Amino acid sequence: MTKKKVMKIAVTGLILTSSLTMIPAVAPLGEENVAIAATNANQTFINTLAPLAQASQEKYGVLSSITLAQGILESGWGKSELTKKGNNLFGMKGRYNGNYVLMPTLEYVNGKWITINAEFRKYANWQQSVHDHSLLFVNGVSWDKNKYKKVLDAPNYKVAAQELQNAGYATDPGYAAKLINLVETYKLDQYDVLYDSIISESAYSAYAKVTKVSGNAVWTKPYKVKGTSLVGVASNYQNKDIQIVRKATTKRGTYYQFKINGTVVGWIDGKALTFYDKETSNKAFVSRAKITSTSGHTIWTKPYNVYGRSQVARADGYANKEVKIEREAKTAHGTYYQFSINDKVVGWLDKRAFTVYEFDSIISDQKVNLSAQVSQTAGHTAWSNAYKLQGLTKIGPASNYQNKDVTIDQKRKTQHGTYYHFAINGKSTGWLDTRAFKLYDAVQYNKAVNLDAKIVNPTGNAFWTAPYFSTGSKLVTSASTYAGKDVKLLREAKTVRGTYYQVQINGKVIGWLDKKAFKFYSTIKSEVTVNRPAVVTTVAGHAVWSKPYEVVGTTRVNAASVYQNKQVHLLKKAVTDRGTYYQFSIDGKTIGWMDQRAFDLYDNIEYNKAVHLTGTVTNAVGNAAWTEPYKALGTKLINQATAYQNKRVTIIREAKTSRSTYYQFQIDGKTIGWLDKRAFTNVK
Incomplete structure (x- = not known):
């Protein structure tokens, strides 16, 4: 055999039985057994090998249909001795990591079949066998690295099969036809499509729990859609409640995108989920009932199997309790009633647990004395007693009393609601739902x-x-x-x-x-005449008004800023419930009223006379020397009195204000300023 015919690869079209008797792996083309329908065992073989073939195609580019067809042909559906002993699916010759199986094989040489003994690679598992087979196509052989390049570049299985034969993969001249026949018989080309396409996708709102995690995972897109990547195994989310936001269908199945705590996690196969029920209806349903069948029932915060429901209590704790039914809800599992006891809602319970009564009972009854008007008549009826009580009769529609003033003397509560007994012009009329009345307010x-x-x-x-x-x-x-x-x-x-x-x-x-x-408007609490000088100093937020601010009839005169730093004379002082205000004049002209906080007020001088006295400055702390008597208009600070402590001075003038008496003094013939009389002692 030439070097080209004896390669380190499997080139057999036959397999060996355990007795080493040679039999055809695949019957000659056209014979009956070529078209044998796939048995369960054959399909199991395909299902097992297909994921390995697709993983190899994704990584190396070898068409899955070729890998599958060669695996079937070379291993006899995995039943060959070589496959059993060495996990060698493709008749790969040589050694793998030093491991091999010695097997007889047939070779087609010079127009005839001959038997030779050869070393065949031994693998730990089928995955290694597929991986090694793919690397042969990628790496070629030592004397030709591109030997199988055309196989990898082939656009379909027919071209790939022929290029395999052209490259001399097998010595059997019918090898390509056999591969093509297997692909078409078992539709193996379907596995060449690695990626699913999304058939439909839409927004979807539901809640579910992740319950079936084995063999499932979470993906960034529906499984096997191009571009998807693994988020994590499904077991990471086992028994987690999730919010479904989108639904997508592919050829493989149905997938759901979900959130946890408001954050999108990924996509998961619908088979991994147990969905919560949706309420097909939830409406008011008021009735009196008794809980009579508790076995196998539980009370829930929501109807059973609705997302977010939690257990309240076992139903048997409420056996034979008389209750009020508040609402009715329906789900795929059944019908449920929400019920209350003494106006306190307990929870939801299966409808089958209740015996519903035809009539209501009186829960409470009291005398009242109210005045009202019948104002909301739509949907209301006047009855001889509170609605749904046994024995009542219909009096007439509430619209008969629309806008009538009435007196109410009795209030009665039943399971259905609260009702008033009313009279018109002192004549007893009937009972109406409280919602029909507009109650007049009592004047306190x-x-x-x-x-x-x-x-x-x-x-x-x-x-x-x-x-x-x-x-x-x-x-x-x-x-x-x-x-x-x-x-x-x-x-x-x-x-x-x-x-x-x-x-x-x-x-x-x-x-x-x-x-x-x-x-x-503000009310003037007091108003007095004043007579004192001032300076407008703080104008921000202030204005001048014709009367004290917010007194009825007041109008705005001007902005306060117009008079900033002006010397003014205060004429009147008014106190309102809003504040204190001064009327002021400038150069004898009355301007208006302004908030007291806008002014810096000065004292009037009651007298200012010449004197001739001497004294000593002894009480200097807390006093100061000024250019005028303190707080007289125009006064400015000269110095702190402590500068003159224990000085003997001459007093030349005396002035009096409403605040105190002040002396103008000299030291060594120099006039210093004015100082509070109380700062001096030994005045003579």
């Missing part, structure tokens, strides 16, 4: 006042003949009719709803209006 007090205000917030407010929602209150007009008007407030009344004022405009009483509609 109603007193005379004398206030000035402006209507500044008319939106949503109106004038009424009495405080809003009190007995006999009727609409007069919208508050917007008098928007911006100055008004006089005559009375103030308070109800549970708010505070209201009776309004007079130009001597005419209009009606009652909510306190929130008004801007209240």
Whole structure:
């Protein structure tokens, strides 16, 4: 055999049985057994080898159909002695990591079959066999690195099979045809498509638990879609509750994208999940019932198997309890009732646990004394007793009493709700749901006042003949009719709803209006005449007004900044509920009123006379020398009195203010300034 015919690869078209009797691995082309349908054993072989072939195709480019067809042909569906003894699927000759199996084989040489003994590679498993087979195509042989390049570059299995034969992989002249026949018989070319394409994808909202983790994983895209990568094994999320946000179908199956704690994690096979039920309906369903069948039932915070539900208690703890059913919900598992006891919701329980009564019972009953108007009649009916009680009769639709003022003397509560017994003009009429009535408010007090205000917030407010929602209150007009008007407030009344004022405009009483509609003017608590000088020093946030700020009738005169650092004379002082204000003049002209915080006030000098005295400065601490008596207009600091401690001085003038008496003094014939009289001793 030439060097080209005896290579370190399998080139056999036959396999050996355990008795070493040679039999055909695949019958000659066209014979009956070429078209044998795939048995369960054959399909198991394909299913086992296909993932290894696809992994090799993804890494090295060897078509999976060629790997599978060669594996079938060379190993006789994995039943050859070489495969059994050495996990060698492809008849690869030579040694693998020093390991081999010595086997007889047939070679087709010079037009005839001959038997030779050869070393065949021995592998630990099929994965090594596939890997080594692929490397042969990638690396070639020592004398030709590109021997199988055309196999790798082949666009399909037919070209690849022929290029294998052309490269001399096997000596059998029908080798390519046999491979092609296997591919087409068992549809092996389907495994050449490594990636799935997404058939459909859409937003999907559901909750589920990861329960079947074996063989599953989480991916960045649906499994086997091109570009997907592993996020982690499914066991990382075992028994985790997840939120499903998208659904995608591929040829392989259905996959779901999910979040945990609001963060997207990845995609997982739907077979790994147990889905929570969705509520197909959830509606009010009020009735009186008793829990009579507790065996096998549990009370939940939500209907059974709805996401987020948790166990409240075993149903048998509530056996024979009379309850009120609040709501009914339906899921794929059944129908469930939410129930309460003594107005406290307990939870959800299977409908089959209850016996539902036809009639309600009276839960509570009390005498009342209320005034109201029948205002919400839609869906309501007047009855001879509270609704759903045994023996009641229908009186008529609530619309018969629309806008009627009524008195209410009894309040009765049942499982269905709360009902009032009412009378019109002192005549007993019937029972209506409390929601049909507009109850009038009780007036807590109603007193005379004398206030000035402006209507500044008319939106949503109106004038009424009495405080809003009190007995006999009727609409007069919208508050917007008098928007911006100055008004006089005559009375103030308070109800549970708010505070209201009776309004007079130009001597005419209009009606009652909510306190929130008004801007209240300030009231002058006191006003006195003053006479003292001052300087306007702090102007930020201040203005000059014709009257004290926010007193009725006041108007803006000017910005305070116009008078900054001006010497002024204060004429009047007014105290309001908002603050203290001064009226001031400049050069004898009255300007207006401004907040006291804008002024620096000075003392008036009551007298200033010449004297001739001597004394000693002994109480200097806390005193200072000034150019004028302290806090007289224009005074400025000269020095701290401590500079003159124990000095003998001459006193030349004496002045008095409302604050104190001051001396102007000299030292050694030099006039120093003015100092508080109390700083001196030994005055003569």
